[in-house]
Amino acid sequence: MIPALALFLLGLLALSIPVGIVLFLLGFGISHFYSPFPLMRALGQVVWSASDSPTLVAIPLFVLLGEILVRGGIAALTYGALDKWLSWLPGGLIHANIGTATLFSATSGSSVATAATVASVALPQAERLGYDPKVFSGAIAAGGTLGIMIPPSINLIVYGFLSQTSIPSLFLAGLLPGLIMAIGFMLIAALLCIIWPNLGGPPARTCTWPERFSSLKHLLPVFVLFMSIVGSIYAGWATPTEAAAVGVAIAMLIAAFYGGVSLEMMRNSLVGTVRITSMIMLVIMGASFLNFTLTSAGLGATLTQALTGLHLGQYETLLVIILMYIVLGFFIETLSLMVATIPIVVPVVVQLGFNKVWFGILLILLIEMALITPPVGLNLYVVQAARRAGGMSDVMLGTLPFVFVMLIMVSVLVLFPAVATYLPTHF
Template identity: 70%
Template sequence: MILQIFLGLLVLLGLSIPVGAVLFLLGVGVAQFHSPFPLLRGLGQVVWSASASSTLIAIPMFVLLGEVLVKGGVAARTYGALDKWFSWMPGGLVHANIATATMFSATSGSSVATAATVATVAMPQAERLNYDPRLFSGAIAAGGTLGILIPPSINLIVYGFLTETSIPQLFSAGLIPGLVMAAGFMAITALICAVRPDLGGPSRHYGWGERLASLRELVPIVLLFLVVIGSIYRGWATPTESAAIGVAMAMVIAVLGDGLSRRAIVEALHGTIRITAMIMLVIAGAYFLNFALTSAGLGRMLTQLLEGAGLSAMGLLLLVIALYIMLGFFVETLSLMVATIPIVVPIIAAAGFDKVWFGVLLIVLIEMALITPPVGLNLYVVQGARRGGSLTQVMVGVIPYVIVMLLMVAVLVAFPALALWLPSKA
């Protein structure tokens, strides 16, 4: 049954069927051929249960928060300010790409939105200053992945919902690894450009007066992050409530920056509806598939299979990591999460691993899937923002950053406290 589900997933996705529909079809197949119960009679109740959780209201709110910042021009002003602080380093403007992606990740919660925003703002600069297209575009694609690790993260909300794990703890657990990985991206960029200065383009130096003046563009974003995440971390607000506060603050910031027109508001609402509908369909499909798999006894079958293999806890973890790396080449990230979490996480938890820690590790692996061909969404988003060149250039450019992600996986496995220290202080 496991092999049938996996092959069915690949075939249906290969036919370009929407991910949510694929998950429902797989659930129907399992219910019809592998379950002794008439599960289809409960389809309506299962879908209702999946969509009625108040926790999920946070998803459209965080999506709207990011959309308001993009449409209101806040992201472009942030990029210009960070350019003045980081472009002196070896690699020049490439560091501004990563820094902007890091800061925008702290408000958007979406990798694709982060990559698209930075690419739209940065690409004209790359062409004007004659940067190497591979490293420049690769940094944007990789930096965009931070959107699902640095809180608020939509993917962490989905993980917390599916595994019944505390979302505030997941948010705090993802913060330090996210910042460390951003620093790793900048470090490897500086190293590459120190060895090959021709790849990084010209360093740009600004006076302290210009730098200090640019802080006025960064202060609103920092305050927004502190209010949204701080209210969750301190227990003053739920993720949903803090997201609503964040939307209100984002609108005020955009209005004060003279960037929130009526057209911008309409575009932000349309984008939010479109993205939220896609995510909710996927979650409902995954919920029904999980219900069918549980009724068919898949969890018991996997547990028996792994126990029979005689793997240690660490051996099991390494097997799961290898599985996610392999699947990441072929399966879209959100569908990879929702299709595997109900199966994998109970087994990982039974082996003694912390679910909060594994959630962060899983997101890093999912981030890798966003920039590995042939399915990596961020690759296509960045290529779409370019005026020329090939997709191969973007693929080559992300290689150093994939190495950093692999190192982060190793660090998280060796030092779980990197993710668990901050939640333990709550």
Template identity: 60%
Template sequence: MIIASVLTLLALLVLSVPVAATLIVLALVIDYFFSSFPLYLALGDVLWSASNSFLLIAIPLFILLGELLVRSGVAKNTYMALESWLSWLPGGLLHANVGTATFFSATSGSSVATSATVGTVALPQGKLLGYDSRLFTGSIAAGGTLGIMIPPSINLIVYGFITETSIPKLFAASLIPGLMLATIFVVGTAVICSLYPSMGGPKRTHSWAERFRGLVELLPVLSLFVIVVGSIYAGWATPTEAAAIGVAGALVLAAFFRTLSMKMLFDALEGTMKTTGMIMLIIVASYFLNFVLASSGVTREISAFIGASGLDAFSTLLLIIALYIVLGFFLETLSLMVITLPIVAPVIISLGYDPLWFGVLVILLIEMALITPPVGLNLYVVQGVRREGSLNDVMIGAAPYVLMMVIMGILLIAFPNIALYLPGVLG
């Protein structure tokens, strides 16, 4: 039954059937052939229970927050401020790409929104100054992945919803790894550009007066981050309520920068509805598939197979990591999460691994999938913003950052407290 399920899933994906439809069809096929009870009769109840959660309201709110920031001009001001502080390093503007992605990740919660925003602001600058297109675009694609690691993160909310793990604790667990990964990107970029100066660009120097004036431009993003995340840990708001506060703050910023208009609001709401509709349909479809898998015994078979394999806990973890890396080449990241987590997470947790730590590790593996072909979504987003040259340039430029993520993964496995320290301190 396991093999038949996997083959059906792969066949539907190869035929380019939409992911949500694929999950529903696969569930109905498994129900028809392997269940003695017509589980499709529970379809309505399962879909309603999956979507009837106050926590899920946070998803469209965080998406709307990112949409408003994209259209308010905050991202451009942030980029120019960070450029004055970071462009003296080997690689020049490449570090501003990573730095802006880090700041924008602290409010957007989406890797796609982060990549698109930084790409829109940075690519004209890189072209004007004659930067190598490969590493420049690769740094934007890789920096965009931080959008799902640094809180608030939509993918972390989905992980917490599926595994019933505390969202505030997940946000706390991911903060230090996210900042560490951004630092590794900066250090790695500096090393590459020191060894191969042609891959970077001209260093740019700014006076201290210019740098300190630029700090004012960072205040809007920092203020939103403190308001959204701080209100959660102060106990003043739930993640959903904090997202609503963030949207209100973004509207105030847009009004302050005089970019707030009916057209801007309409565009932001339209983008939010499109993205939210896609995410929610995948989530509720995956819930029905998981219900069918559990009811028909597939989940038990997989757990029994792993238990009978004779692998120890660490070997099982390495097997699951390899599974995510391979599937990440072919599956869209959110789909990869909702398909695998209901099966993989209980196994990992039963072996004694902390669900908070595993959540951060999964997000890191998902980040790798965002910049690995042939389905690396961030690669296509950056190329779409670029609108010239070849997609191969972006793929080649992102390759060194995949290796940097591998280094981060090794550190996370070797030192789990990287993820667990902050949740422990915050209680």
């Protein structure tokens, strides 16, 4: 049954059928061929139950927040300010890419939106100044993955919803690993540019301190947004959904202050929000129906028994789970991978004695890796779409050093769980 489903899944994806539709088709196939019960009759109830949670309202709000920041011109101002502060490092604008991605990760909640934001601003400058396209593009794709680790994060909301885990705790747990990984990205970029100076573009230009301090006013809006969203959650003033709504209102005020609000801007932001949210919700509903059919047909229990029946130790079983996610991440879109596997894997992880909050951060890190590994890494395609020349191979090769950093971070999380659990435990 499992090999047949895997081949069916890969075949449908190869036909470029939307992932959400593929998940529904797999559910239909399981219902027809592997279940003695008419599971199709439960389709309406399952789809409704998967989509009527108030927690999911945060998703379109965070997507809209990112759209306003991009289309309101705030992204370009933030990138210019970070250029003045970071371009003296070996690698120049590469560090501005990672820094901008880190800041926008703290407001957008989406990896793809973060990568698209930085790519639209940074790539024209890279082509003009003569940066190596591989490392420069790879830094944008990798930096964009921070959008689902640093709070607020749409993927952490989905994990919390599916695993019944505290979303504020997950947000706190993702902050420190996200910042450590951003520093790791900058270190590997600096190291590469020290060893091969031609990767770092032209000699770093020197900005005066008055220029740097003057640019801080363009960083202030992002910090205000972050403190408004995350601060309101931990002060007990708002739920994550309410905090997202507050963030949208403040983003509109900031965009209006910079003169970026217009009817065209609002129309494009709303259309983009509807498009992205529809894709996410279709995937969630399709994966929920697939999980229902898998459970009803007994496959969920079979996979759980397979994992627990390996007769391996606690960490050996965890290693199998990590390798499973790395391999599946090559072929399955990340949100689909999360929604399809969390109901099966999390009970096993809890049974092994691991913390659900900690595993959520580890899972998000593995999902981040899937975003920049071919052939289905979404961030690769987002960055490539923004480039004016060159092939996809440039972006793929450029992400390899950053994948190495992610693998190191996986080891750090396993060896030192407090990296993820310290903040939720003490605050």
